[in-house]
Amino acid sequence: MDRVTVLVVAAAILDDLAAPTRLLAARRSAPKTLAGSWEFAGGKVEPGEDPMAALVRELDEELGVEIAFGDLVPGSLPGRTWPIHRGHEMLVWTARITKGEPVPLQDHDELRWLAPADLHSVPWLPADVPIVDAVAASVFAGASPRPS
Numbered sequence: 850m851d852r853v854t855v856l857v858v859a860a861a862i863l864d865d866l867a868a869p870t871r872l873l874a875a876r877r878s879a880p881k882t883l884a885g886s887w888e889f890a891g892g893k894v895e896p897g898e899d900p901m902a903a904l905v906r907e908l909d910e911e912l913g914v915e916i917a918f919g920d921l922v923p924g925s926l927p928g929r930t931w932p933i934h935r936g937h938e939m940l941v942w943t944a945r946i947t948k949g950e951p952v953p954l955q956d957h958d959e960l961r962w963l964a965p966a967d968l969h970s971v972p973w974l975p976a977d978v979p980i981v982d983a984v985a986a987s988v989f990a991g992a993s994p995r996p997s
């Protein structure tokens with residue numbers, strides 16, 4: 850990753866890491882260009898910040914929860930990041946909530962636990978669609994029918 854790339858971190862929060870049945874999706878409320886689209890909770894890593902610490906911070910700020918990390922969901926770029934948009938790459942981990950009930954405190958106005966068959970029932974940010982498929986393939990045995 851070059852020096853001008855912005856690193857974003859996000860969590861594919863599952864109801865359980867060993868036997869997951871639901872994935873938590875969050876609907877953006879801001880900025881206007883992204884509002885209404887669904888994403889994995891997370892945000893930008895601050896200068897000098899450890900990426901996993903950044904994700905812990907973002908999930909506390911955005912959802913009011915603490916998490917345990919699962920596995921990295923490896924992306925296609927050299928640092929196992931996912932391309933999201935120009936100048937931005939994203940690291941994604943599976944995670945489960947260890948403390949708190951998730952509520953949309955900041956940047957989101959709705960949360961939804963999606964079953965495998967409903968993973969594509971919400972309009973994800975475009976860059977997240979292949980990530981949702983990768984999560985489905987690795988944790989839900991590939992069950993993520995795309996709408997026809």
Ligand SMILES: Nc1nc2c([nH]c(=O)n2[C@H]2C[C@H](O)[C@@H](COP(=O)(O)OP(=O)(O)OP(=O)(O)O)O2)c(=O)[nH]1
Nearest residue numbers: 857859888889890891892893933934937974976977
């Ligand atoms: N958090 C998150 N951002 C994503 C996802 N997919 C995706 O393309 N993005 C984009 C949207 C934004 O352009 C960027 C992340 O910015 P952000 O607004 O969440 O970052 P932040 O919470 O640190 O907010 P700020 O400091 O910029 O106000 O990455 C995703 O699944 N989760």
